[in-house]
Structures are given as structure tokens and as C-alpha cells.
Amino acid sequence: MYYIGVDLGGTNIAVGLVDKEGQILHQDSVPTGVGRPYEMILKDMADLVKKVVADSGHTMAEIESVGVGSPGAADTEKGEIVFANNLYWHFVPVRAELQKHLGAIPVSIDNDANVAALAEMVAGSAKGRRDVILLTLGTGVGGGVIVGGRIVGGHHHVGAEIGHMITVTDGEMCTCGNRGCFERYTSATALIRMGRQAVVDNPGSAIHVAVGGDMEKVTAKVVLDAAKSGDIIAMEIFERYVHHLAMGIVSLINIFDPEVIALGGGVSKAGDFLLDAVRADVEKHIFYKDIPHAEITISPLGNEAGIIGAAMLGAMGQI
Ligand SMILES: [Zn+2]
CATH class of the missing domain: 3.30.420.40 (ATPase, nucleotide binding domain)
Known part of the structure; x- marks a missing residue:
């Protein structure tokens, strides 16, 4: 069939x-x-x-x-x-x-x-597992939660809106009208916002050099590549980004205790560079430190x- x-x-x-x-x-x-x-x-x-x-x-x-x-x-x-x-x-x-x-x-x-x-x-990084959370790190942050092999959609069909968890009280303005939503800090858009600020504030940064001072040309990849190259300003942005992402993941692990948390979307293309940093930060803040926790991985699935x-x-x- x-x-x-x-x-x-x-x-x-x-x-x-x-x-x-x-x-x-x-x-x-x-x-x-x-x-x-x-x-x-x-x-x-x-x-x-x-x-x-x-x-x-x-x-x-x-x-x-x-x-x-x-x-x-x-x-x-x-x-x-x-x-x-x-x-x-x-x-x-x-x-x-x-x-x-x-x-x-x-x-x-x-x-x-x-x-x-x-x-x-079924076919990705959590094949054969039954407790899975997917975070899609794109323009916004999408999320899906599977518990016991079933999608958690919520009673009113609007659950699992992980991107709009408020993780910073009275933080950055979100497109949804609230302040401090998770996706304001962990989407590709967040990297771009911080990267543009660096172009203005730090003409010496590798981000500024990569875009020739034109902040319209800043992409998440530009910021990530500059961080990978060891540029201090870009590294600071990357570490801030990773910390917000890791703290959201810690909360998700503390609530759901899944087997796998998969990261998808454009930012996940940073691969091990992102994973290693996120895993290390999660490790430091997880509640049950002596008990195994979710494997954090990159989704192999695209569109x-x-x-x-x-x-x-x-x-x-x-x-
Ligand atoms: Zn929001």
C-alpha cells in the first residue's frame, strides 16, 4: 500500500x-x-x-x-x-x-x-523512536512534539508553538505582538539582527568585511561563517544565540524528556559547529544531571x- x-x-x-x-x-x-x-x-x-x-x-x-x-x-x-x-x-x-x-x-x-x-x-534522525521534538530554525522557529508516537497538537489545536514560548520576560518584540518569544533569539532572523548590529557597531568584524559594510547583505550564514573563522564579534553573537537555544532546549527536556531533539531549518546547516556548542551548554543546565537526556541532533530531512x-x-x- x-x-x-x-x-x-x-x-x-x-x-x-x-x-x-x-x-x-x-x-x-x-x-x-x-x-x-x-x-x-x-x-x-x-x-x-x-x-x-x-x-x-x-x-x-x-x-x-x-x-x-x-x-x-x-x-x-x-x-x-x-x-x-x-x-x-x-x-x-x-x-x-x-x-x-x-x-x-x-x-x-x-x-x-x-x-x-x-x-x-519515520524517516529522519529519530527513526524508530517515539518521543521526539523537532525545532526548525528558519525565518521563525517552528516546532513539533511527538510523545509516545503521537503528535501533541493540544486541546484547541494550537499547541507545540515552541517558537512563541516566552523565554525572555519583556524581551525583544515578536511578530506575534508579544515580547521575548524564543524565536526572537533562536531563528535565522535573530542571527541576522545581531549580525546587522555588528556591521554598524564593529567595522573591524569579519561580518562587516564579508558584506562590505552593507548590512542588507547580512545572512545567518555570513554570521555563522564569521564565527567559524574565529572572529571575536561573530563568536560573541554565536554564543549568545547558542545560549538562548540551549536554554529553550533545556526547558523542553525538563518538560517532555524526549529521546531525540532534532534541529532543522537553515541554521541547522551549521552542523557540528552548532551541535557541539548547544550540547555543551545544555549539559551545564540540565536539571537531572546524572540521568541520560535527549540526544540533540541535526535533521537529515530537507523540504x-x-x-x-x-x-x-x-x-x-x-x-
Ligand atoms: Zn511570538
């Missing part, structure tokens, strides 16, 4: 045919066309599902289920998007609408970050995590 995974984004709808090991056998995508009525977007999604199945040489009869990973909050029982701001969706009946086009096939839906954590458990995790929604209970 095969599973269909749909990664619904603000730009594209990506659909993949996935086997029970979480391997994508065939995939395709179409533009989402945000702003159109949801019926049209979901019709395009259903058409792409049929196309991917046909192009892969299979038939819909071989498909066990369709899973959709979506931004925003998803009511997994009703199969509805409760809201997804960047799609302008409120209470969109995804399951019912897809079944109009695909027949009575089971359709599951969940938040995209939760789904990515599920992918980690395909969205499709794999969504596909595996239909296989939950069997994995």
Missing part, C-alpha cells in the same frame, strides 16, 4: 506518493494561488493527487490514505483548517472538500510543523519532510 502526502504552503502545493517506510517514490507540485476560493485550491490539490498517482504508475485503489500538512491550526478530528493566516483560511473543511473529488479515501490533516516532526520519527510527514499521518498507529 502507498500513502499520499500533501505539503500545502503559501507558494506551492507539493504532493508525493510515499511508501510505508517514508520514502517518496514520486512527487509533483503546482502553485497554490493564494487568494482564490478554497474550493478551487483544494480542487487543484485533488487533481494533483490523481496526477501523481497516475504518473507513478499506480492507481487510487492502491492508496491507503491522503495526509495534508498545512500552515496554521488544524482540527485533526474534523479534518478542518481552523485558521491559516497566510492562506487567508478560516474553518476550511479540507477533508470533506477533498473527498468530493477523491471519493471516500481517508483524509488526515495536521499542522505542517507537527507533520515535519512525524517525518523525523521533503513536509510530504513524508503528511503521508505518514494516515499510517499513524501502524508506525
Whole structure:
């Protein structure tokens, strides 16, 4: 049997045919066309599902289920998007609408970050484990929590918003309207913010040199590379970044005691340079010092995590 995974984004709808090991056998995508009525977007999604199945040489009869990973909050029982701001969706009946086009096939839906954590458990760094937390360190910080093999979505479908844990009381202003959210200090955006400040304050820093004094050119990679090269200013930024990340991870370990905490997203490309620093800082602050704690690792999955995790929604209970 095969599973269909749909990664619904603000730009594209990506659909993949996935086997029970979480391997994508065939995939395709179409533009989402945000702003159109949801019926049209979901019709395009259903058409792409049929196309991917046909192009892969299979038939819909071989498909066990369709899973959709979506931004925003998803009511997994009703199969509805409760809201997804960047799609302008409120209470969109995804399951019912897809079944109009695909027949009575089971359709599951969940938040995209939760789904990515599920992918980690099936085909990523936490393969075969059942207690996993994924942190995606990108423009913001996404998070997914799996406890006992089940996604922790929360009673009102808005749980696991790890990026908006308030870790610094009355700290930096966040896009969400609060101050001091975890992602203000641990996203790629945070590295860029601190890197830009260094361009202004420290003309001698390797960051300033790398961008020729143009702070618009500062990226997370510029800051990380400067830190790797041993530049003192960049190292200070990196250590501040790592400390915020490590303290959030310590809290997550103290609350959930997972087996694995996987780091994904652009910043995780820093690899061992990041991991070694985070592990050392976590080690110093963990509550139960004499008891083994979660392995902190880098996710090996890239963009395909969205499709794999969504596909595996239909296989939950069997994995
Ligand atoms: Zn926030």
C-alpha cells in the first residue's frame, strides 16, 4: 500500500506518493494561488493527487490514505483548517472538500510543523523512536512534539508553538505582538539582527568585511561563517544565540524528556559547529544531571519532510 502526502504552503502545493517506510517514490507540485476560493485550491490539490498517482504508475485503489500538512491550526478530528493566516483560511473543511473529488479515501490533516516532526520519527534522525521534538530554525522557529508516537497538537489545536514560548520576560518584540518569544533569539532572523548590529557597531568584524559594510547583505550564514573563522564579534553573537537555544532546549527536556531533539531549518546547516556548542551548554543546565537526556541532533530531512510527514499521518498507529 502507498500513502499520499500533501505539503500545502503559501507558494506551492507539493504532493508525493510515499511508501510505508517514508520514502517518496514520486512527487509533483503546482502553485497554490493564494487568494482564490478554497474550493478551487483544494480542487487543484485533488487533481494533483490523481496526477501523481497516475504518473507513478499506480492507481487510487492502491492508496491507503491522503495526509495534508498545512500552515496554521488544524482540527485533526474534523479534518478542518481552523485558521491559516497566510492562506487567508478560516474553518476550511479540507477533508470533506477533498473527498468530493477523491471519493471516500481517508483524509488526515495536521499542522505542517507537527507533520515535519512525524517525518523525523519515520524517516529522519529519530527513526524508530517515539518521543521526539523537532525545532526548525528558519525565518521563525517552528516546532513539533511527538510523545509516545503521537503528535501533541493540544486541546484547541494550537499547541507545540515552541517558537512563541516566552523565554525572555519583556524581551525583544515578536511578530506575534508579544515580547521575548524564543524565536526572537533562536531563528535565522535573530542571527541576522545581531549580525546587522555588528556591521554598524564593529567595522573591524569579519561580518562587516564579508558584506562590505552593507548590512542588507547580512545572512545567518555570513554570521555563522564569521564565527567559524574565529572572529571575536561573530563568536560573541554565536554564543549568545547558542545560549538562548540551549536554554529553550533545556526547558523542553525538563518538560517532555524526549529521546531525540532534532534541529532543522537553515541554521541547522551549521552542523557540528552548532551541535557541539548547544550540547555543551545544555549539559551545564540540565536539571537531572546524572540521568541520560535527549540526544540533540541535526535533521537529515530537507523540504521533503513536509510530504513524508503528511503521508505518514494516515499510517499513524501502524508506525
Ligand atoms: Zn511570538
